[in-house]
Amino acid sequence: MSTAIIDARGWQSSFDLKTGEKVDPESDAQRIVKEVLQKHPYPGDMDKGSNRWVSDTAFELIDKYMPRFVFLSYAAQYFSLRYTPMTDEARSSIIAGAFREAERFAEVSGYTTIIVGTGDMTPLIDNIDITRLDGLALCTNWSARYAGLYEPSDKDMTLLSSHPFIEKIVPREEVVRLFNGSPDQALRVPEFLMVARRGYAFKALSPTMKTPVMIPSDNFTVPVSLPGSEISDITCIRGEIEKLISDRNIALIILEGAGINDFPLPYRSCSNGKEWFSYETGDAQYLTISTGEHRFFDYPKGYKYYDETDVNNDFPFSGYFKSIPENTFASSFPERSIAVGNKSMFMHMVTGADISIECFSRNMFNQGTMAVIHRDNK
Amino acid sequence: MYTVSDGEIRERFPHRWSACSTSVIESMPFYHVHPGSRCLTIGTAGCNFRCSYCSNAHIAKEDPELQQAKMFNIPPDELVAMAKRMNCRSIVFNVNEPAVSIPSLIELSREAEKAGIMTGCLTNGYMTEESADILASIFSFFNISLKGLSDSFNKNFIGISSSKPVLRNIKRLAKDRYIEITTPVIQGENDNELNNMAEFIAGINPSIPWHVFRLLPEDEMKDEDYPDINFIDNALTEARKKLPYIYFHNFVGSDWVNTICPACGDVVIERFSLGCGGDKLKTDHTIEGCCKSCGSEIHLLSRNLK
Incomplete structure (x- = not known):
């Protein structure tokens, strides 16, 4: 059983991650984690x-749990770049600050680091309103x-096909073929996947959110810093970890919103998708990195999220995840592993680490922290 | 929001929506309205309050004119069609104050009624009696925010001089509409009013569900401490004797989100709380709106007030 420990600021409780039922923490690991969350x-x-x-938080966990593999995600700069208008200088300074934090981690911990940028951001030029189809x-x-x-009319298709901000409209069959999907996996893929041009964002039904000033660019390549490595695809990162970890501790660090344009370290330019598809920062990209295989189908872009989240009560604290993803590196690594991140509540799902600690922020409302x-x- | 031209009050930005999304009814929160059902959620822009802890300040406090570029422009019939397409049982206005967009909401409710879709809203209840009557004609169910009783609290944290209009309108809406009430608690500021609030609610109808929120400090209060959960739980001890349906939440993992049968004490509806508009039905144990153990009727919109 996986256990979730929630710290809602001055109030902690423990749950069965899958069912959401309360559990009484007893193990040493649970006691350690509660202390770290409180601190x-x-x-x-x-x-x-x-x-x-x-x-x-990672230092504290390392000190108490002594993992051989650490998976970290730094995302504050991504949120700032996304929502705060700023000069190029200010933007560079924010990204440099994120790198300094990653370097501080490397220096203090002594772990060999693999640093991956999730891709460049680009100014939002305009939205593509798809609410009135x-x-x-x-x-x-x-x-x-x-x-x-889903179920577009002929009129919809005519309008969308000629829309100047839409790059292409891909039928389900082509998406499934690209990623060698099974008939079961195809069920979740939308009838058509629409792809926006760089700088444009689809505007569909949504709750109130702040309007972004920058959005992820079409990052067909992303930077990966690992001196001595010759990798050329993000699916190869897992293999590098497996090779290196036999004789050293490894920290895989994901830097959100950092791409080739802003990467101050020596890096390999790695393929970040297939053919016309490039990963945006998010669960699919993280899973592709942590499993070493393309993971488009777990929660495909544009799928009917509400059909599953409204009726399925498994994993209530895990966003739209309804099962623990298989084949992550840390889940099969026989030695100790941890993960810490400040990008939403998915580290425990995408990393598979023994212990993960993440912010519990929904739509950027800070509700505390969660450990799994x-x-x-x- | 409104403007006056040629001696007539007009809505400035009709059919412009700041939000249009789908969610479950518990996340609004409505705990006793068709549990587990899906709703289309909408909002406009602007508010007649200036709450120092507003969690939607970028919508409620900003000039609506400056927000128009990012708004959805969807006529009522299309909104209703969207709700039907997404199997929503209701449409809930839940972002800002509905009293600032009455003409659009009247049109929407007419379309929704034709399609057999219920409408509900979250409101601060601060409006004229005439406006309250109009809102009662638009919506079938309300969650009214009772933020504080004292003049000093309302002046300091809400930007109004008195809670009297709110109290009056709660009574008015409870007469012929289904209502739930929500109170965000700021420790040291309005927790001392909880018993009086409970008394006020019980005086109207003790079956009214009351959502006591642990305040999530946002906006001007962003750097304030989070209220102590155990402290507020203890502060509700007396209130729980007056009202059987008190829920204490707005934080992840709350222990106080289940519905207990007032007659026998069994859990009749179980929920998860993810805080901040993320609540969800876990299991509804009721049988045709009654406790499965003792058969007592549970106060639910689905049973009592169709």
Whole structure:
């Protein structure tokens, strides 16, 4: 059983991650984690101390749990770039600050680091309003480039096909073929996947959200810093970890919103998708990195999220995840692993680490932190 | 929001929506309205309050004119069609104050009624008696925010001089509409009023569900401490004797989100709380709106006030 420990600022409780039923914590790992959560309240997604919180929480966990593999995600700069108008200088300074934090982690911990940028950001030029179609169009706020389309009319298709901001409209069969999907996997893929041009974002049904000033660019390549490595695809990162970890501790660090344009370290330019598809920052990109295989189908872009989240009560604290993703590196690594991140509540799902700690922020409202213990018998 | 031209009050931005999304009814929150059902959620822009802790300040406090570029422009019939397409049982206005957009909401409710879709809203209840009557004609169910009782609290945290209009309108809406009430608690500021609030609600109808929120400090209060959960739980001890349906939440993992049968004490509806508009039905144990153990009727919109 995986255990979730919630720290809602001054109030902690433990749950079965899958059922949401309350559990009484007993193990040493659970006691350790509760102490760490209490000691490190989350300052908020755009707070200046947010990335420092990632490192400091990781140091504490390393000290107490002594993992051989650490998976970190630094995301404060992504949220700031996304929502705050700023000069190029200010933008560079914010990204440089994120790198300094990653370097501080490397220096203090002594772990060999693999640093991956999730891709460049680009100014939002305009939205593509897809709310008034005869058919149904869906995407999340966090995805700019892709939207799903269901039951479009001929009129819809004529309008969308000639839309100047839409790069292409891909039928389900072509999406499934690109990623060698099974008939079961195809069921979740929208009838058509729409792809926006760089700088444009789909505007579908959504709750109130701040309007972004920058969005993820079409990053067909992303930077990966690992001196001595010759990799050329993000699916190869897992293999590099497997090779290196035999004789050293490894930290895989994901830097959100950092791409080739802003990467100050030596890096390999790695393929970040297939053919016309490039990953945006999010669960699919993280899973592709942590499993070493393309993971488009777990929660495909533009899928009918509400059909599953409204009726399925499994994993209530895990966003739209309804099962624990298989084949992540940390889930099969026989030695100890941890993960810490300040990008939403998915580290425990996408990393598979023994212990993960993440902010519990929904739509950027800071509600505290959550730790998940998948295993405590190592 | 409104403007006056040629001696007539007009809505400035009709059919412009700041939000249009789908969610479950518990996340509004409505705990006793068709549990587990899906709703289309909408909002406009602007508000007649200036709450220092507003969680939608970028919508409620900003000039609506400056927000028009990002608004959805969807006529009522299309909104209703969208709700039907997404299998929504209701349409809920839940972002800002509905009293600032009455003409659009009247049109929407007419379309929704034709399609057999219920409408509900979250409101601060601060409006004229005439406006309250109009809102009662638009919506079938309300969650009214009772933020504080004292003049000093309302002046300091809400930007109004008195809660009297709110109290009056709660009574008015409860007469012929289904209502739930929500109170965000700021520790040290309005927790001392909880018993009086409970008394006020019980005086109208003790079956009214009351959502006591742990304040999530936002906007001007962003750097304030989070209220202490155990402290507020203890502060509700007396209130729980007056009202059987008190829920204490707005934080992840709350223990106080289940509905307990007032007659036998069994859990009749179980929920998860993810805080901040993320609540969800876990299991509804009622049988045709009654406790499965003792058969007592549970106060639910689905049973009592169709």
